[in-house]
Amino acid sequence: MPHEVREMYQRAREKVDEKPVQSSPVDELPRTEDLYRRSAPENMQDKPSDEVIYQPSPPLIEPAPPIIEPDQTLGSLAIGLAVAVLLAGIVLFIFFGG
Numbered sequence: 001m002p003h004e005v006r007e008m009y010q011r012a013r014e015k016v017d018e019k020p021v022q023s024s025p026v027d028e029l030p031r032t033e034d035l036y037r038r039s040a041p042e043n044m045q046d047k048p049s050d051e052v053i054y055q056p057s058p059p060l061i062e063p064a065p066p067i068i069e070p071d072q073t074l075g076s077l078a079i080g081l082a083v084a085v086l087l088a089g090i091v092l093f094i095f096f097g098g
Contacts, residue, residue, distance in 0.1 A: 001009070030038075037045055 040047070
């Protein structure tokens with residue numbers, strides 16, 4: 001590391017070490033509703049925030065089970081491969097065996 005860059009790094013590091021980072025526990029942080037109350041205009045502070053208003057509601061009816069059945073391509077692939085090998089065997093027998 002060049003000497004100038006090292007000096008800059010050390011100065012920055014000293015400043016960081018002088019001011020330790022302080023954080024609050026999560027349960028002491030303000031809620032969104034509290035922040036809204038502080039920042040809302042005076043005539044709107046009694047109204048609820050978007051976080052309270054726009055909550056997902058439960059479904060009105062239960063969703064129907066899916067109509068499409070599970071994909072069974074592995075079984076279909078195995079059957080198709082067996083049929084192809086059988087047909088290839090028959091063709092080879094007819095041309096070379098008969």
